Amino acid sequence: xxxxxxxxxxxxxxxxxxxxxxxxxxxxxxxxxxxxxxxxxxxxxxxxxxxxxxxxxxxxxxxxxxxxxxxxxxxxxxxxxxxxxxxxxxxxxxxxxxxxxxxxxxxxxxxxxxxxxxxxxxxxxxxxxxxxxxxxxxxxxxxxxxxxxxxxxxxxxxxxxxxxxxxxxxxxxxxxxxxxxxxxxxxxxxxxxxxxxxxxxxxxxxxxxxxxxxxxxxxxxxxxxxxxxxxxxxxxxxxxxxxxxxxxxxxxxxxxxxxxxxxxxxxxxxxxxxxxxxxxxxxxxxxxxxxxxxxxxxxxxxxxxxxxxxxxxxxxxxxxxxxxxxxxxxxxxxxxxxxxxxxxxxxxxxxxxxxxxxxxxxx
Amino acid sequence: xxxxxxxxxxxxxxxxxxxxxxxxxxxxxxxxxxxxxxxxxxxxxxxxxxxxxxxxxxxxxxxxxxxxxxxxxxxxxxxxxxxxxxxxxxxxxxxxxxxxxxxxxxxxxxxxxxxxxxxxxxxxxxxxxx
Numbered sequence: 001x002x003x004x005x006x007x008x009x010x011x012x013x014x015x016x017x018x019x020x021x022x023x024x025x026x027x028x029x030x031x032x033x034x035x036x037x038x039x040x041x042x043x044x045x046x047x048x049x050x051x052x053x054x055x056x057x058x059x060x061x062x063x064x065x066x067x068x069x070x071x072x073x074x075x076x077x078x079x080x081x082x083x084x085x086x087x088x089x090x091x092x093x094x095x096x097x098x099x100x101x102x103x104x105x106x107x108x109x110x111x112x113x114x115x116x117x118x119x120x121x122x123x124x125x126x127x128x129x130x131x132x133x134x135x136x137x138x139x140x141x142x143x144x145x146x147x148x149x150x151x152x153x154x155x156x157x158x159x160x161x162x163x164x165x166x167x168x169x170x171x172x173x174x175x176x177x178x179x180x181x182x183x184x185x186x187x188x189x190x191x192x193x194x195x196x197x198x199x200x201x202x203x204x205x206x207x208x209x210x211x212x213x214x215x216x217x218x219x220x221x222x223x224x225x226x227x228x229x230x231x232x233x234x235x236x237x238x239x240x241x242x243x244x245x246x247x248x249x250x251x252x253x254x255x256x257x258x259x260x261x262x263x264x265x266x267x268x269x270x271x272x273x274x275x276x277x278x279x280x281x282x283x284x285x286x287x288x289x290x291x292x293x294x295x296x297x298x299x300x301x302x303x304x305x306x307x308x309x310x311x312x313x314x315x316x317x318x319x320x321x322x323x324x325x326x327x328x329x330x331x332x333x334x335x336x337x338x339x340x341x342x343x344x345x346x347x348x349x350x351x352x353x354x355x356x357x358x359x360x361x362x363x
Numbered sequence: 364x365x366x367x368x369x370x371x372x373x374x375x376x377x378x379x380x381x382x383x384x385x386x387x388x389x390x391x392x393x394x395x396x397x398x399x400x401x402x403x404x405x406x407x408x409x410x411x412x413x414x415x416x417x418x419x420x421x422x423x424x425x426x427x428x429x430x431x432x433x434x435x436x437x438x439x440x441x442x443x444x445x446x447x448x449x450x451x452x453x454x455x456x457x458x459x460x461x462x463x464x465x466x467x468x469x470x471x472x473x474x475x476x477x478x479x480x481x482x483x484x485x486x487x488x489x490x491x492x493x
Contacts, residue, residue, distance in 0.1 A: 091425070091432075094410070094411045094414045094415065095407040095408065095410050095411040095414075096404070096407055096408055096411050096444070096447070097426055097427040097428070098411050098415070098424060098425070098426055098427075098435075098440060098444070099424065099425040099426070099427065099432060100414065100415075100418055100422055100423070100424050100425075101422060101423040101424075101425070102422070110414060113414075114410075117410070
């Protein structure tokens with residue numbers, strides 16, 4: 001616990017520094033212009049293809065008659081009736097001013113070959129368009145992320161066994177300077193981190209489930225230790241985020257402590273419970289004692305006094321609600337709950353407030 | 364003041380160099396356009412050659428010279444088209460070489476301009492301090 005001062009080295013860079021928002025948007029515009037050009041080209045080539053197919057039809061119809069009676073255009077504004085003779089003899093432009101006399105069947109073959117060339121051009125244009133579209137979407141996402149003030153936090157992964165747990169609690173201290181960053185940045189970071197962490201925790205749960213089924217407790221602990229390297233990291237991230245929320249919320253709680261409107265306490269409980277849903281599930285699946293013990297031994301106790309209390313309090317509350325894992329459903333149950341449960345919650349809130357100043361004063 | 368005359372000279376130099384650079388860039392873009400034209404012509408000629416190869420010996424081939432369609436011998440037409448293809452490829456190679464030269468010159472000009480800019484800025488900073 002004294003070794004918690006050992007920090008994991010890492011860097012925090014704002015995404016806006018790496019990819020300035022304006023530049024990203026300019027890049028998006030450029031790529032979109034190129035895309036428009038290519039689309040015009042595609043349009044033209046498709047026009048050629050349709051002309052080609054029309055011509056093929058016409059040329060196939062010509063030799064059906066020896067002579068065709070037609071109205072011939074004469075100059076700009078006149079026509080006269082005429083006859084189309086030698087219907088099977090067609091002068092085909094091969095290119096570069098070269099003409100060849102061919103029958104209609106041979107002409108059709110030439111036209112079909114030309115059609116194939118045009119089709120291959122269309123395919124290549126489409127491929128180029130696809131690439132450009134991928135580029136635009138990438139630039140768009142970076143531009144929007146940079147605008148939101150998303151932070152890129154890179155941490156070194158220290159490959160040690162026991163001291164690793166302590167080093168993982170180092171990163172939360174790095175976040176202290178970021179407290180001064182815009183609220184918006186934090187919120188977006190937290191939300192995305194939450195989603196990511198939740199998915200990772202789900203994977204870890206599955207792994208541990210499998211581990212639990214097959215092994216003895218000894219092996220389980222070992223495997224759990226291996227899995228828990230990542231788990232600890234994720235948990236510590238969760239802790240940081242929730243600590244931030246907690247500290248923000250504790251202000252409110254302190255103010256309203258005297259009034260203690262049930263709604264507020266419910267809200268705070270709800271937020272904590274949302275964060276702790278996954279932990280609850282894990283605890284229910286694992287051996288409860290071993291889980292909490294390991295948890296305590298891994299993490300910084302001063303920080304986790306609150307977490308611990310909440311876990312225990314909420315675990316008691318949620319045991320009956322085993323199946324429903326959504327925070328909202330928990331809220332409903334809480335609202336409908338009988339007074340004794342509410343009484344249970346209020347002391348929790350008190351416990352929340354007290355350890356928080358404790359942790360702050362000692363931190 | 365000698366420093367201001369030096370500054371003016373540097374600035375004139377800078378303008379001259381930037382003019383050269385813009386000329387170079389125009390040359391490069393012209394080169395690109397001519398290259399495009401030639402590439403298209405080359406493609407067309409290759410198509411013509413393919414069709415001529417498919418033709419029978421006794422087929423009539425005509426060449427459009429101005430408003431006149433002139434009958435040509437198939438062998439002659441083949442030879443002409445092949446020669447044209449060779450000529451166009453040679454032209455393309457020459458243009459490629461040109462382009463390389465122009466790009467190198469452009470890069471060196473850019474560097475020179477950059478250095479000039481730095482000198483001018485340092486001089487101006489020095490003047491402002493004094």
